[in-house]
Amino acid sequence: MGMTITQKILAHKAGKDRVATGEFVTVPVDLAACHDAAANVVMDTFEATGADRVFDPERVAMTMRAYVPARDPVVAQVHERMRRFARRYGIRHFFDYDGGPHGIEHVLYPAQGLIAAGDVFLNSDSHTPTAGAFGAFAPAMGWSDVGVGLALGTTWFRVPESIKVVVDGPLRPYVGGKDIVLTLIGTIGVAGATYQVLEWTGSTIRALPIEERMTICNMAVEAGAKSAIMEPDEVSQAYIASRGGRPGIVFRSDPDATYARTVSFRGDALEPVVAKPSLPDRVAPVSEVRGTKVTQVFIGTCTNGRLSDLRAAASILKGRKVARGVRLLVSPATRETYMQALKEGLVEVLMEAGATVSPASCGPCAALHSGVLGPDDVCVSTSNRNFPGRMGHPDSKVYLAGPYVAAAAAVAGAIVPPEEVAR
Amino acid sequence: MIVEGRIHVFGDNVTTDEIMPMHKAAATPAELAAYAMAGCDPDFPKKVKPGDVIVAGENFGAGSSRETAPLGLKGAGLGAIVAKSFARTFYRNCINQGLPILVCPDAVAAAKPGDVIRIDLESGRVDVAGRTFQAEPFPPFLLTIIRHGGNVGYARAVLAERARAAGA
Numbered sequence: 001m002g003m004t005i006t007q008k009i010l011a012h013k014a015g016k017d018r019v020a021t022g023e024f025v026t027v028p029v030d031l032a033a034c035h036d037a038a039a040n041v042v043m044d045t046f047e048a049t050g051a052d053r054v055f056d057p058e059r060v061a062m063t064m065r066a067y068v069p070a071r072d073p074v075v076a077q078v079h080e081r082m083r084r085f086a087r088r089y090g091i092r093h094f095f096d097y098d099g100g101p102h103g104i105e106h107v108l109y110p111a112q113g114l115i116a117a118g119d120v121f122l123n124s125d126s127h128t129p130t131a132g133a134f135g136a137f138a139p140a141m142g143w144s145d146v147g148v149g150l151a152l153g154t155t156w157f158r159v160p161e162s163i164k165v166v167v168d169g170p171l172r173p174y175v176g177g178k179d180i181v182l183t184l185i186g187t188i189g190v191a192g193a194t195y196q197v198l199e200w201t202g203s204t205i206r207a208l209p210i211e212e213r214m215t216i217c218n219m220a221v222e223a224g225a226k227s228a229i230m231e232p233d234e235v236s237q238a239y240i241a242s243r244g245g246r247p248g249i250v251f252r253s254d255p256d257a258t259y260a261r262t263v264s265f266r267g268d269a270l271e272p273v274v275a276k277p278s279l280p281d282r283v284a285p286v287s288e289v290r291g292t293k294v295t296q297v298f299i300g301t302c303t304n305g306r307l308s309d310l311r312a313a314a315s316i317l318k319g320r321k322v323a324r325g326v327r328l329l330v331s332p333a334t335r336e337t338y339m340q341a342l343k344e345g346l347v348e349v350l351m352e353a354g355a356t357v358s359p360a361s362c363g364p365c366a367a368l369h370s371g372v373l374g375p376d377d378v379c380v381s382t383s384n385r386n387f388p389g390r391m392g393h394p395d396s397k398v399y400l401a402g403p404y405v406a407a408a409a410a411v412a413g414a415i416v417p418p419e420e421v422a423r
Numbered sequence: 424m425i426v427e428g429r430i431h432v433f434g435d436n437v438t439t440d441e442i443m444p445m446h447k448a449a450a451t452p453a454e455l456a457a458y459a460m461a462g463c464d465p466d467f468p469k470k471v472k473p474g475d476v477i478v479a480g481e482n483f484g485a486g487s488s489r490e491t492a493p494l495g496l497k498g499a500g501l502g503a504i505v506a507k508s509f510a511r512t513f514y515r516n517c518i519n520q521g522l523p524i525l526v527c528p529d530a531v532a533a534a535k536p537g538d539v540i541r542i543d544l545e546s547g548r549v550d551v552a553g554r555t556f557q558a559e560p561f562p563p564f565l566l567t568i569i570r571h572g573g574n575v576g577y578a579r580a581v582l583a584e585r586a587r588a589a590g591a
Contacts, residue, residue, distance in 0.1 A: 049575055067449070126486065194482070224511065366445035387441065389462045394462060
């Protein structure tokens with residue numbers, strides 16, 4: 001019986017010919033990483049193990065992205081501690097906002113050539129599956145697991161089952177990766193893939209640029225999944241090569257691999273969607289919530305804060321103004337994203353339209369920093385979660401959407417189909 | 424090991440944003456206790472007594488992998504969580520932090536707020552409302568981590584073993 005790409009990666013890493021789903025394996029990690037929101041627990045845990053060094057300073061990364069620039073004295077001390085830790089243990093890939101690259105790791109690390117096909121990526125975040133777009137095994141992970149991983153250089157997994165998600169055919173205008181993944185989450189539910197991997201395939205997926213593939217893999221955990229993965233191809237390998245990354249090892253699922261189930265969509269049947277408050281599986285076509293008034297629109301995050309997302313938003317906002325009473329916040333995912341958006345004139349388009357552009361960071365996604373919602377606010381956000389209180393006051397309402405729908409809502413002051421604004 | 428305490432009932436899909444707000448991510452474990460379950464019930468930290476047990480529905484701990492969620496619950500004195508099912512990263516984080524966590528849908532169905540629940544963590548026996556239930560057993564690998572008190576104890580054991588092997 002064949003194996004899935006996920007089984008093959010874990011078998012290879014565990015030094016076995018094959019692994020069965022449900023089996024526990026201990027595997028070496030290719031990159032262990034943490035961000036500033038998790039760093040205290042990661043460093044506490046590492047120190048508690050008694051280790052006097054990290055397993056390999058060349059294969060450890062840390063980035064500042066949640067509270068950037070430092071929000072208050074508490075997080076300023078976290079940042080100081082991270083700098084001391086990085087110096088003391090010789091951390092090779094330390095991304096501070098001191099002139100070098102920094103930003104959200106799910107965009108930053110691939111751009112820095114740190115992710116390769118066939119990798120096991122251990123990172124203190126639930127949106128780590130984003131790296132599955134490159135054919136890496138990149139599960140959502142907690143914080144102490146990374147602290148322990150820094151000491152051991154290994155971690156353990158229960159070999160997961162996979163759900164095969166097949167999307168075939170062309171996409172309609174204004175339908176993108178976010179609409180694809182939200183449609184899946186709406187179909188299988190917020191616990192529809194618990195303990196399982198979402199393995200995406202089909203002609204629609206293969207035709208997508210790498211950034212939209214990353215958006216799709218990013219939201220695996222919103223369906224409860226352990227990770228998401230796509231087989232490497234010329235698109236993903238060309239991106240890695242262009243970033244000076246390692247070629248890695250290309251694994252592919254066997255034709256007779258076993259899946260927990262298969263879910264299929266026709267690309268041309270998909271339409272722009274939102275996830276209504278307050279769970280990501282409350283998915284509805286934009287037409288169903290048409291006219292819902294909004295007070296804030298947020299474009300950014302590890303889900304949709306990439307250059308292609310800013311281009312999509314700018315294509316709607318060019319020559320237009322945000323509706324009166326709507327605050328449009330934009331947060332590029334990394335410093336590089338921000339710089340490229342500046343050079344392309346996207347920042348000017350966004351600001352002419354009325355946007356407030358904040359530094360490369362998570363922005364208001366988790367109410368960590370600027371842009372926190374009050375009780376009467378209704379926000380359209382390109383982020384990944386709309387749980388009660390996620391972006392601020394528990395009574396605030398968040399609709400999740402892709403960049404076209406978000407930008408159109410900023411112009412119209414209400415949720416509308418993007419083509420109504422764009423025409 | 425036995426956990427015995429009063430029951431606090433919560434529903435389905437309780438998210439980590441409700442268990443522990445993200446803006447407390449940089450707080451110390453002691454400070455976290457004051458915010459445990461704040462998104463569901465701001466008075467929870469005052470109500471909960473050492474050894475009390477959360478009984479919840481499906482997919483408890485959905486969303487973020489923030490480890491401040493189990494750390495805050497542990498800091499508030501919670502003895503255990505029994506649910507119909509758990510979100511994966513939350514489950515793994517609880518094992519890693521030594522916070523007892525059991526899947527036992529039948530016990531959830533029988534539990535009422537304020538009732539006393541008694542859990543034998545070794546055997547998985549759950550006594551509540553005059554009835555006895557059996558929680559899902561832990562896989563042997565997880566039992567190893569649980570017996571080390573969490574993943575720090577486990578890591579120390581692995582490092583000690585590696586040092587022994589290198590010295591031998």
